[in-house]
Structures are given as structure tokens and as C-alpha cells.
Amino acid sequence: MTFSTCSNPRLATVAPRPTDLGSASPRAAARRIVVALACLAASFVAGTASAQNVDFEKEVLPILENRCTECHRAAFQDARGRTRRPKADLRFDGKHWILRGSGDGPVLVPGKPEQSSMYTMTVLPADDLDIMPAKGDPLTKDQTETLRRWIEQGAEFGDWIGEPGPTQTPASGSSAGGDPRALVKLYAELAKGVDPVADEALEKARASGAAITTVVPDSPLLRIDFVKDAASITDRDAKKLGPVVANVARLSFARTKVGDASVAIVQSMPKLVHLDLSRTKVTDAALAALEGLDELRTLNLYGTGITDAGIARLPKLKRLETVYVGETEITTAGLAALRRLAPKATVHTGADLPSPETPEEDADRPGRRRG
Numbered sequence: 001m002t003f004s005t006c007s008n009p010r011l012a013t014v015a016p017r018p019t020d021l022g023s024a025s026p027r028a029a030a031r032r033i034v035v036a037l038a039c040l041a042a043s044f045v046a047g048t049a050s051a052q053n054v055d056f057e058k059e060v061l062p063i064l065e066n067r068c069t070e071c072h073r074a075a076f077q078d079a080r081g082r083t084r085r086p087k088a089d090l091r092f093d094g095k096h097w098i099l100r101g102s103g104d105g106p107v108l109v110p111g112k113p114e115q116s117s118m119y120t121m122t123v124l125p126a127d128d129l130d131i132m133p134a135k136g137d138p139l140t141k142d143q144t145e146t147l148r149r150w151i152e153q154g155a156e157f158g159d160w161i162g163e164p165g166p167t168q169t170p171a172s173g174s175s176a177g178g179d180p181r182a183l184v185k186l187y188a189e190l191a192k193g194v195d196p197v198a199d200e201a202l203e204k205a206r207a208s209g210a211a212i213t214t215v216v217p218d219s220p221l222l223r224i225d226f227v228k229d230a231a232s233i234t235d236r237d238a239k240k241l242g243p244v245v246a247n248v249a250r251l252s253f254a255r256t257k258v259g260d261a262s263v264a265i266v267q268s269m270p271k272l273v274h275l276d277l278s279r280t281k282v283t284d285a286a287l288a289a290l291e292g293l294d295e296l297r298t299l300n301l302y303g304t305g306i307t308d309a310g311i312a313r314l315p316k317l318k319r320l321e322t323v324y325v326g327e328t329e330i331t332t333a334g335l336a337a338l339r340r341l342a343p344k345a346t347v348h349t350g351a352d353l354p355s356p357e358t359p360e361e362d363a364d365r366p367g368r369r370r371g
Contacts, residue, residue, distance in 0.1 A: 054150040056157050063143050065255075067133045068092045070228050074163060076213040077206075081199065087134075092118075094162035110155035113148040122147065187215050187249060190271045190295060194247060196220040201243035208240035209233055221249040221271055230255040238262035245269050252276035254300070263289040271295055278302040278324065284310030291316045300324040308334035315341040324348045 054060060073093040075085045090107060091097035098118075101107045109115040122139045124131040131138060139147075150156075197205075197220070206212055209229060215221045222244055226233045233256035241248070245268040252275075253262065259281035266275065267289045275296060277286070283305040290296065296317050307329040314323060320342060325335070326349050339347055 053153050053156070054146060056150060057160050059146050060150050061160065063139070063146065064092045067136070067139065067143075071134065073227065074213070076211045076225075077202075081202065081206075091163070094164060095157045095160060096164060097162075108151065108155055111152065113151040116151050116155075119144065119147045119151055184216055186273065187219055187221055190249060190273070191219050191221050194220045194271065197222065197244050197247050205241050205244045208237045210241065212244070215249045220247055222247045223250040224248055225252045226254070226256050231257065233257060235259055235261040238265060241265060242268075246271070248272055249295075250274040253280050254278045256280055258282070260286045260289075266290065267292055269293070274298045276300040277304060280304055282306070284313075286310075287313035293317060294319065296320060298322045301328060303327040306330060308337070311338045311341065314338060314345075317342075320345045322346045322348070 069092050071087045072090045073086055074091065075083055077083055089103035090101065098108055099106075107116060107118040113119045118132075121130060121132040122144050126138050133139070202212060205224075209226060209232075210224045211227050213223050215223050224241065224244075233253070235258050238253070238256075238258050239262075242265060245265060248269045249271045251266065251269065251272060254276045255278070257280070258277075260283055262280075263277075263282060263286040266272065270293075272293050273295055275290070275293075275298070278300045279302065281304070282301070284307055287306070287310040290299070291313060297319055299314075299317070299320060299322070302324045303326070305328070306325065308331055311330065311334050314320065321344070323338075323342075323345055325338070325347060330338070335347065335349065338345075
């Protein structure tokens with residue numbers, strides 16, 4: 001197999017001939033050997049493992065979301081109002097961006113994990129300054145092996161798009177057949193007569209732990225995500241969003257600990273287009289609070305406590321285009337009823353979404369370097 005120097009995307013993949021190792025620095029040569037041994041050991045493990053393909057959304061995406069996207073996602077403003085851009089100009093929040101790579105070039109070579117730095121940088125020694133993730137503990141052996149096998153098998157993303165690229169269709173939250181231009185037009189219409197949120201109000205809302213950005217540049221409409229420490233976010237934190245509710249167009253509580261009490265604040269968001277409640281503690285009671293959301297197009301209830309009893313509420317969302325109900329308590333009969341009562345909405349039952357997973361809180365996990 002080919003041995004890699006991929007501890008840094010700038011380095012090219014080469015076979016470690018004696019001349020190569022002799023001309024390289026001791027540190028670089030050592031890295032090549034470490035990565036090569038990791039790939040070699042993993043290949044032997046894979047030889048005895050199941051031949052079943054790795055499912056990106058169920059197995060790889062949770063790793064990226066829990067350990068990578070905090071630093072490698074679209075630019076956003078932090079709690080202090082500072083703009084945070086993706087480190088190394090690398091994003092893991094969408095298929096387009098992963099394939100695009102970093103400012104130094106591709107990080108993924110389908111079929112060749114030893115040439116893919118999104119894998120090789122995770123198997124460096126724990127004290128190597130270039131090991132990824134840069135914060136917290138290294139990935140576990142199971143996690144690095146999942147990445148390696150996924151890449152070796154061709155790095156298939158399935159139907160997942162994530163955050164769209166410049167010419168891609170958004171994965172959800174769009175209208176008019178999913179045309180991104182139609183989504184921008186929709187935001188422009190909804191923004192009419194809406195004043196931008198004052199800095200003081202933004203500061204108060206960011207105290208919730210949320211990442212808050214505009215849905216499109218220069219729009220008064222906001223997007224709210226809980227990317228960092230999602231598993232520690234509760235209803236108490238959600239209430240801190242009060243000062244900005246009139247401007248929220250996209251809201252994700254995914255993987256947080258919020259419940260029905262947090263949905264009460266959602267009903268005060270008249271411009272809300274996209275709501276992600278996946279893997280939260282919401283129940284049927286939450287759906288009653290959503291009935292007045294006249295602009296809601298996408299609703300993600302995946303992995304929640306929703307049952308057939310809540311189905312009757314959804315048809316009252318007149319503009320609902322997409323709803324995710326996989327891994328809920330909804331029965332086959334309930335799904336049939338939902339499709340009958342809301343014939344214009346596309347109902348996803350879970351095969352195209354990651355399975356429920358509650359990220360472990362790592363508040364006590366010390367960072368090793370670089371803030």
C-alpha cells in the first residue's frame with residue numbers, strides 16, 4: 001500500500017523510501033511511519049471485519065458533528081460578537097464542502113484513506129501538534145476505523161447534502177421544489193418590514209450558548225444552532241432566546257436536552273421556516289405550540305417522543321413541505337394518517353437520517369492545546 005505524509009494537507013503522499021526518510025526532518029519522517037503503521041494495522045483489522053458498507057449518516061456524520069464541525073463549519077458570530085471562520089478554510093457541515101477540502105487542497109480521496117488527511121490526521125500520536133481534533137481527546141479507535149473504512153469503501157454520502165454549496169439544493173428548509181434561489185427569495189419576502197436585531201439583544205441571546213448568524217448576508221433574519229456542548233443545553237438556556245424571537249427563520253435544538261417547555265418560545269417566531277427538534281425530549285404536547293407557525297416549511301421530529309396522538313396537529317401547518325418522523329413512537333397506521341392528512345408534505349421515516357445518539361458531555365475534558 002502507499003504510505004502517507006498526510007499529517008498536514010500540504011504534504012504529498014509518497015512511499016517512504018530510505019531517500020525520502022533521509023531527506024525529511026525526523027519529525028516528518030516519524031509521522032510518515034506512524035500513519036503508515038496505522039493504515040497497515042487497520043487494514044489487517046478490516047480483513048476480519050464485516051464487509052457491510054459504512055452508513056455515512058448513521059456512523060460517520062455523528063463523528064463529524066460531535067468532534068469536527070465546531071471548528072469546521074460556516075462562519076458565525078460567537079457570544080462576544082466576533083466572527084468565527086472555519087479553521088484552515090475547511091468545512092465538514094456539507095457534502096460540497098467536504099469534497100472541496102481546505103485552503104491547502106483536498107482532504108478526502110475516495111477509496112484511499114492513506115491519502116485522505118481527514119483520516120490520517122486523526123491517527124497521529126496524541127502529542128503531535130497536528131493531530132485532529134485539535135480540542136479534547138483523540139478519536140477512539142472505533143471512530144478512526146469507521147472513518148478509514150468509509151473512505152476505503154468509496155466515501156459515499158448517500159442522500160445527505162448538509163449545508164449546500166454555491167450551486168446545490170439545500171437539504172431542507174427550502175420551497176419551490178428545493179431551488180436555493182427560491183429559498184433566498186423566500187427569506188427576502190419574509191424580511192420585509194423586519195428590523196435587524198440590536199447588538200444588546202444578540203448578546204443576551206448568545207448567552208444561551210447558541211451560534212447565531214444571518215440566514216443570508218445582510219438579512220435581518222437569523223439562524224440559530226447549538227453546535228457546541230449541545231447535550232448540556234436545557235429549557236433554561238432556550239428561554240434566553242427571547243430577545244430575538246421575532247427574527248428567527250431557522251432554529252435547531254438538535255441533540256439538546258430541551259423539552260416541551262422550550263417549544264413555547266418557538267411559537268413566538270412568526271418568521272420560522274425550518275425547525276429541528278431531532279433527538280430532543282419533546283412530546284406530542286409540543287406540536288400544539290407549533291400550530292400558529294404559518295411560515296414553517298421543514299419540521300424535524302426524528303428520535304423524539306412524538307406518537308400517533310400528535311399527528312392531527314401537523315396538517316394545521318399549512319406550508320409544511322418536509323417532516324422527519326423516524327425513530328419516534330408513530331406507528332404504521334399513524335404514518336398513513338399523516339400522509340393522508342398532509343398530502344403535500346414529504347414524510348421521511350428515518351432511513352435517510354442518522355440513528356439517535358446522545359453525545360457525551362465533555363465539559364470536564366481538558367483541551368490539549370490551541371484554543
